[in-house]
Amino acid sequence: MQALSCLQEIENLSLSLSLTSKVHWSAEMCDLALRHHGEDEAITMTSLRLLSGLCRNPFVARLVVTKSSALSSVFEAVHSLPNSKPIARESLSFLAVISRYDSCIPALQSTQLIGLLECVHSNHKTDATISEKLAFILGNLIHYPDMLAALVGHSLPATMMLHVCQNLYPKSGRESAFELAYKICWSLAASQLPAIPPRPPKVACLDASTIEVDPDTEAFFPEMSKNGPAPMPTTDVPPPLVQHKNTGGLMHSELPNLDAEDLEEPARFHNEGFAVRKALMKKELDRLICPPKYSVVFDCFQNDLCGAETGGSLCFESRFESGNLRRSIKVSDSEYDLFLSEDINDLKSRSQWYYFCVSGASPGTAYKFNIVNLKKSTSVYNQGLKPLCFTANEGKGGIWRRVGSNIAYYPSPYCRWAQQCLSPTAGNSKGAGAHQKHNINEALHMLTFTTTFEHEGRHFLSMCYPFTYTDLQYHLGHLESAIPGASESMHRTMLCKTLSGQVCDLVTITEMHEDCTLINERPFVLMTARVHP
Numbered sequence: 001m002q003a004l005s006c007l008q009e010i011e012n013l014s015l016s017l018s019l020t021s022k023v024h025w026s027a028e029m030c031d032l033a034l035r036h037h038g039e040d041e042a043i044t045m046t047s048l049r050l051l052s053g054l055c056r057n058p059f060v061a062r063l064v065v066t067k068s069s070a071l072s073s074v075f076e077a078v079h080s081l082p083n084s085k086p087i088a089r090e091s092l093s094f095l096a097v098i099s100r101y102d103s104c105i106p107a108l109q110s111t112q113l114i115g116l117l118e119c120v121h122s123n124h125k126t127d128a129t130i131s132e133k134l135a136f137i138l139g140n141l142i143h144y145p146d147m148l149a150a151l152v153g154h155s156l157p158a159t160m161m162l163h164v165c166q167n168l169y170p171k172s173g174r175e176s177a178f179e180l181a182y183k184i185c186w187s188l189a190a191s192q193l194p195a196i197p198p199r200p201p202k203v204a205c206l207d208a209s210t211i212e213v214d215p216d217t218e219a220f221f222p223e224m225s226k227n228g229p230a231p232m233p234t235t236d237v238p239p240p241l242v243q244h245k246n247t248g249g250l251m252h253s254e255l256p257n258l259d260a261e262d263l264e265e266p267a268r269f270h271n272e273g274f275a276v277r278k279a280l281m282k283k284e285l286d287r288l289i290c291p292p293k294y295s296v297v298f299d300c301f302q303n304d305l306c307g308a309e310t311g312g313s314l315c316f317e318s319r320f321e322s323g324n325l326r327r328s329i330k331v332s333d334s335e336y337d338l339f340l341s342e343d344i345n346d347l348k349s350r351s352q353w354y355y356f357c358v359s360g361a362s363p364g365t366a367y368k369f370n371i372v373n374l375k376k377s378t379s380v381y382n383q384g385l386k387p388l389c390f391t392a393n394e395g396k397g398g399i400w401r402r403v404g405s406n407i408a409y410y411p412s413p414y415c416r417w418a419q420q421c422l423s424p425t426a427g428n429s430k431g432a433g434a435h436q437k438h439n440i441n442e443a444l445h446m447l448t449f450t451t452t453f454e455h456e457g458r459h460f461l462s463m464c465y466p467f468t469y470t471d472l473q474y475h476l477g478h479l480e481s482a483i484p485g486a487s488e489s490m491h492r493t494m495l496c497k498t499l500s501g502q503v504c505d506l507v508t509i510t511e512m513h514e515d516c517t518l519i520n521e522r523p524f525v526l527m528t529a530r531v532h533p
Contacts, residue, residue: 006248027068034073048090062103092133146390152369190418277408298328325356379409412446
């Protein structure tokens with residue numbers, strides 16, 4: 001008990017001692033207490049609490065971890081009392097504190113740490129608090145490429161985090177910890193998933209006559225090739241939108257009148273809450289238990305990939321105006337992972353828009369689509385938004401309508417930086433970027449939804465009603481030609497050209513019959529329109 005009394009007096013040390021001396025002496029006392037009295041639960045608890053309190057300061061944490069053997073003594077003490085739940089919780093609290101600091105990470109790169117975590121988990125699998133602390137610790141560690149590689153090198157962390165997810169899933173109030181554990185599971189399994197398509201190169205100009213085109217750039221922008229663009233398959237897209245005279249809904253100008261049955265629109269919004277989202281996340285983890293056989297069935301740069309030639313899969317197409325499906329990966333006969341083409345010169349890759357075509361679907365069959373490389377951490381899809389779908393039948397028109405069920409937006413299984421860290425070409429991670437910290441909260445996110453196509457034909461799926469450059473030109477041309485007297489109040493000129501050489505229109509609306517000097521003196525309102533990525 002003298003050791004316990006001594007520990008309790010440490011915090012009352014004279015402030016005249018230097019911080020370094022006080023920390024060193026305190027850490028040494030805790031180290032001695034843990035080594036010589038590690039089987040005494042009261043002494044071990046007091047030592048762990050004192051160490052956790054000291055290490056809340058990053059400078060102190062570095063001194064404790066690097067200038068003493070207290071960390072090794074903590075490992076030994078936990079193994080001495082494996083069935084003590086208070087000791088397990090307090091030791092994890094200590095590790096959660098020091099794992100937040102870059103300076104402490106090298107000291108944690110040992111098999112002792114993995115052994116301690118596995119010891120605690122195996123003896124307290126059903127304790128939600130311990131599961132939550134395990135998620136916080138590994139969530140801190142996998143920020144670092146070298147730690148991620150070390151954890152992946154052992155099978156225990158991945159299995160342990162699957163158990164943590166299963167334990168936290170039914171627990172109320174543990175949603176954030178469950179989501180963190182879910183992210184960790186997929187970060188540890190990054191090498192088991194298909195490779196994420198590369199980002200498009202940065203482009204300053206799309207004029208092939210003024211720049212040298214490297215092969216990578218030419219692959220992304222075939223119009224820059226000196227031989228001209230490669231032939232693309234012809235896909236008839238929905239014509240420009242107009243308002244239906246009876247329902248007010250958006251349909252297309254070149255389509256015949258629709259039957260009343262065709263105009264019936266399902267509910268435009270969904271009310272599926274967090275419970276559905278969490279259930280879908282848990283279901284997603286089944287891929288780690290029973291890995292599927294992934295196969296690429298569409299790539300916008302490979303004309304020979306089409307569902308008809310890839311085992312009866314759906315046929316995908318996006319090589320039309322505003323289409324941006326980059327790649328489709330078949331997970332099962334009714335589930336597909338979809339990668340979007342990232343916006344040109346968008347270094348932050350804030351992809352949100354999607355527009356692609358699906359054909360070859362069996363009527364009445366439910367298909368699950370996972371758009372897996374979205375960037376924003378939150379989305380209105382979790383507040384009720386549904387995807388848009390337009391079905392083009394042979395000889396019959398269609399209408400855009402909101403569709404889908406089991407709609408949710410949550411962290412994606414795919415993680416670009418984790419795949420880069422774990423790729424065979426990455427080599428030994430003990431390099432310049434080994435201690436570079438990554439934020440897993442900035443990882444990719446996924447929109448998932450299930451839909452059933454009632455008819456055969458081509459089905460266009462989109463985030464919102466497509467309004468393409470061609471639609472804009474059609475609309476402006478219609479205003480100029482169809483509205484009487486438009487030339488007297490509307491003046492259309494070219495403001496500039498885009499990087500791809502398209503004309504950016506400037507439309508001026510004012511009374512044109514007066515003198516130009518008077519027109520220039522008028523106050524004006526400038527309106528711009530753009531699509532947020």
